[in-house]
Amino acid sequence: MYYYYSPPIILLVAGLLASLTSGLAFDATLKMSVREWSKNKSTRTLAQARGLALLLPFLGICGGICFFLAAGLQIFGFPATLSLGIALPLTLLSGGLVWFQLGRVLQQIEEGGSAALDLDSFT
Structure with missing residues (x-):
C-alpha cells in the first residue's frame, strides 16, 4: 500500500497572495511617506519614515x-x-538586506534628492 503525499499548493498560493497584497500596501505607504516628506521637507528625516507603518507591510x-x-x-x-x-533563514537574511538597502536609498534621496540615484553611473 502506497501513501500519496498531497503537496501544500494552497499554502503556496496563500503565501504568494499574502506577499503580493503586502507589497501593494508597502508600495502605497512608501510613496505616501516620500511624497509627504518632499512636500513638507520636515525636520523628520526620510530614513525615519521606515517606521511601523512601513515595517508591517x-x-x-x-x-x-x-x-x-x-x-x-x-x-x-x-x-x-x-x-x-x-x-x-533565507527569508530573514534577504529581508534584512533589503531593509538595510532601503534605509541607504532613502538616506541618499534625502541628501541629494532623486538625482542622487544616478543608475547610469554604474555602467
Whole structure:
C-alpha cells in the first residue's frame, strides 16, 4: 500500500497572495511617506519614515515569501521541518538586506534628492 503525499499548493498560493497584497500596501505607504516628506521637507528625516507603518507591510511580504518558499520545497518532496528550516533563514537574511538597502536609498534621496540615484553611473 502506497501513501500519496498531497503537496501544500494552497499554502503556496496563500503565501504568494499574502506577499503580493503586502507589497501593494508597502508600495502605497512608501510613496505616501516620500511624497509627504518632499512636500513638507520636515525636520523628520526620510530614513525615519521606515517606521511601523512601513515595517508591517514589509513583514507581511517576508512572511508570505517564507510560506511560499517552504511550500515550494515541500512540493519537491522535502519534509515540512526541513523546508521551513531552509526558507526561514533565507527569508530573514534577504529581508534584512533589503531593509538595510532601503534605509541607504532613502538616506541618499534625502541628501541629494532623486538625482542622487544616478543608475547610469554604474555602467
